[in-house]
Amino acid sequence: MTHEQDLEQTHEQTHEQTHEQTHEQTHEQTHAQVGQRTRDTEVAADAVRATPAGIDPRGPRVGAGITAVLLAVVVLLGPTTAGLVLLAVVAAGFGLGAARGVTGTVQAWVFATFVRPRLAPPTDLEDPRPPRFAQVVGLVVTGAGVLLGLAGVPTAVPWAAAVAFVAAGLNAAVGLCLGCELYLLGLRLRTASRRR
Secondary structure, eight states, rough: HHHHHHHHHHHHHHHHHHHHHHHHHHHHHHHHHHHHHHHHHHHHHHHHHOOOOOOHHHHHHHHHHHHHHOOOOOOOOSSHHHHHHHHHHHHHHHOOOOOOHHGGGGHHHIIIIGGGGGGGSSSSSOOHHHHHHHHHHHHOOOHHHHHHTTTTOTTTTHHHHHHHHHHHHHHEEEEEEOOHHHHHHHHHHHHHHHOO
């Protein structure tokens, strides 16, 4: 074999190895990109499949207004037995909302029976999951006040009512649902962690 043939054979081998390495790297990169797109598509498809029917967004706001009035009364009653009983009633309402969804509460019944028939149909519908999560948050706050009140810490009753009143009042007055925002934040964090 001549020196030129050696050089040519070495050149061909190097070219083949470089071509194979480049092909493998390109294949791995493409596979990784397709995998990421597949995961993104699966996350989006899961979200679409899991989205329940929308609700009239005015319903939770009216419910929050009714709840805010009840909580204001608890705050005014202070650390009394009457305040504790009324806070327990509010906590039970949050329990209904957490278990059955925001449309399964007494406030939702009031809205559907007396308010909604007098309104035009809603222009948009709202995903019921964030308001339902807000009901869970309300249950935790008011439930803690009730439990502490029963445990001999009566000042916890108006304090828990005041905290829940702020959240319900914001929702009723300006449509800012703090529990809904917490739900959406958790959803964004969960989606971001799935993409990694």
